[in-house]
Amino acid sequence: MAKNIIGLDISDSSIEALSLEKHRGNFVVEAYSRFRLSPEIVANGRVLDKEKLKEAIVKLFNNAKPVAFDKSRKVFLSIPESQTFSKVLSIPRNIKNKDLETAAFTQAEELIPENINRLTAIIKVLSEKNDQKQVCYVAAETEVLQEFVDVFKELDIEIAGITTETTSSFNGLKKDKDKKNTLLLxxxxxxxxxxxxxxxxxxxxxxxxxxxxxxxxxxxxxxxITHSKAEQKKVKNGLTSTESGEIMLISQGQLQPLVDELKIFVNFWQTSTGLVIERVVLIGGLSQMKGADKYFGDNLNLPTKIGEPFIDKSSLPAKLEFSKYINVLGLARLAQQEAEVDFYKKLPKDFGKKTDLGQTVLVKENVFKKFLRIINPLNLLVVFKNKYFVVVLALAVLAVVGFLFKDRLWPEPGPISVEQLIIISNDETKIAENFVGGEYFDFRVFKFYDTATDSELPADYVDNFANTLKRLEANANAKVESLIKEYNPEDFYVLPRVISYEIISTKPTAEDYQPGQELKADFNYVFMMVSEEEIKKILVAEYPELTNKINTLAYEVVVYSHSEGGEYFEVLVSVNKR
Structure with missing residues (x-):
């Protein structure tokens, strides 16, 4: 049974799936898949658009490599950590096991900022010391569990289990034999x-x-500098001083509050359990930053290392990035054993049973099959007795086939162009067909203005700070939309329409400005950016012939409006197909 189970993780920005199989006594990756989600589908671990999530899961299954996943296979899920609660509780040792759950619930109610009746909880005794039992209380919101169960129930995909993201990630790691108490970051x-x-x-x-x-x-x-350049410098320099001491100090300055929080957390856990944390293991995107292991090791005064997969890296598929698949790797491994934290087992037995309605079909019906279904009731034997009708019908069929497959039968030479209207917005009330979620993008501009070099000053111009700043603003606003085209973040497109801006600082200030003096200003402009990958997905869905053939995209803003909910753009996207 375990062989048929797929580890599947749903985060705010993507979904990943992976399955394992045994080969000569060792686990190897059977198949894997990753699909990026638009921002409006899942947010903070909550399902916002169930239909779009279902469609994404179907695509995730179909796009698995090297073979597609079968929907008859079960899935083992993880719940985002933002929707779970985990606490170590001290319960009097004389409390009997049958009363342990009630005692833990009573104590948890005082510590967790959530209605205890809305949670599905798991209780586990960690240790017994003196007159106290150390009990781990792990809970998730039942409503969140219901959202995920409903999605797979409607897809007719059976759930094998649901655990926490932390539990699955830890199980995706290579374990040392010494079983030391570990802080996983x-x-x-x-x-x-x-x-x-x-x-x-x-x-x-x-x-x-x-x-x-x-x-x-x-x-x-x-x-x-721009965020894209800042990201490049962060990756290049890391937490070491070999490239730039300035970048190192900036990075360490941002991580110091994190270290302070971690020290409090470690101290509290050690004090409440009487145990000692013996090492630190790092995972996640930031763990790949240069010098991350040394930085956290030095500051927490604990041996620290980067997490390694329990499967030999050399046996992983070439295109599988371990850091992005660690969670589903752990989920697929948990499917082979008994998970100690499984919320699905705690739910009512009828909480996610398959329906008798059969599979939910999310693909469009084949045109030819629809045609056959429509003509099926006709008495074809009688009709075909008329030879003239047969000739006319044959010509009509050839005409229809020629029209439907004209692109394949008579392909146009050279590149062709396709245009599609795309709605881009960060306002959830604007979600419609061909919608892509946008996000704000800050763009810093530094400009200076010198009245002595301005040949277009009016004769009655009064040289003071306010007038000079006004001309500087006009100059910056006129050029910023052309400047933004040169600074698009990787895999994103910034719409060249200023949403708002502010002047962060001027040099000199208003109080120090003297007539005829050069004025410098630091502007922060706000634009909207959108993932080009999400736009390409819409285009390929609408025009399958564009699959793997999109060369460049061109954008034309047709409509723009602003409301309390956010920004709204209608953009005509042109595609050059190579």
């Missing part, structure tokens, strides 16, 4: 998940809202 873009694992398993975990994005934003601000 999942260093992400916006958050860090810190979890403690002892010999008994998951002990406690917390979310800290500090990640790689904090470093990128600090570098961009302090060096007055």
């Amino acid at each position: 999942d260093l992400g873009a916006s958050t860090t998940i810190a979890s403690v694992f002892s010999e008994e398993g998951l002990g406690s975990s917390i979310n800290i809202n500090i990640g790689g994005n904090n470093i990128t934003e600090a570098i961009a601000q302090k060096l007055n």
Whole structure:
């Protein structure tokens, strides 16, 4: 049964799936797949658009390499850490096991900022010390579990289990034989998940809202460069001084609050359990930053290493990036054994049963099959007795076939162009067909203006700070939309329409300005950017012949409006097909 189970992880920005099989006694990757999600589908671990998520899962299954996943296979899921709670509780040792759950719930209710009746919880005794039992309380919102169960129920895909993201990630790692108490740090873009694992398993975990994005934003601000260039410098320099001491100091400055939070968390866990954390293991995108292991090791005063997959890296598929698949690798491994944290087992037995309605079909009906279905009731034997009708029908069929397959039968020479209207917005109320979620993009511009070099000054011009700043603003606003075209982040397109801007600073200030003096200003413009990958997905879905053939995209803003909900663009996207 375990062989048929697929590890599947749904995050805010992507979904990943992976399955394992045994080969000569060792696990190898059977198949894997990854699909990026638009921002409006899942947010903070909650399903916002169930239909689009179902469509994405179907595509995820169909696009698996080297072979597609079969929908008859079960899936083992993880719940995002942002929707779970994990605490170590001290329960009097004389509490009997039958009353342990009630005692743990009573204590958890005082510690967890959530209605305890809305949670599905798992309780596990970690250790017994003196007159106390150390109990791990792990819970997830039942409503969130229901959202994920409903999605797979409607797809007619059976769920084998649901665990925490931390549990699955830890199981994707290579384990040392010594079974030391381990602090697992999942260093992400916006958050860090810190979890403690002892010999008994998951002990406690917390979310800290500090990640790689904090470093990128600090570098961009302090060096007055774009976010894309700041990201490049972060990756190149890391937390070492070999390339740039300035970048190292900026990066370390952003991580210091994280280290402070981690020290408090470690101290609390050690004090409450009487155990000692013996090492640190790093995973997540930021763990790949140069010098990350040394930085956290030195600051936490603990042996620290980068997490390695439990499967030999040399046996992983060439295109499989371990850092992006660690969670599903652990889920696929858990499917081969008994998961100690499984929320699905705690749910009512009828909480996600398959329906008798059969599979949910998300693909469009084949045109030819639809044609056959329509003409099926006709008495074809009678009709075909008329030879003239047969000739006319044959010509009509040839005409229809020629029209439907004209691109294949008579392909146009050279590149062809396709145009598609795309809706781009960060306003969830604007979701419609061909919709792609957009996000704000800050763009810093530094401009100077010197009245002495301006030949177009009016005769009655009064040289003061306000007038000079006004001319500087006009000059910057006139050029910023052309400048933004040169600074598009990788895999994104920034719409050349200023949404808002502010003047961060001027040199000299208004108080120090003297007539005839050069004025410099630091502007921060806000634009909207969109993932080109998501636009290509829409285009390929609409025009399958564009698959792997899109060369360049051109954009023309047709409609723009602003509301309290956000920005709304209608953009005509032109495609050159190579």
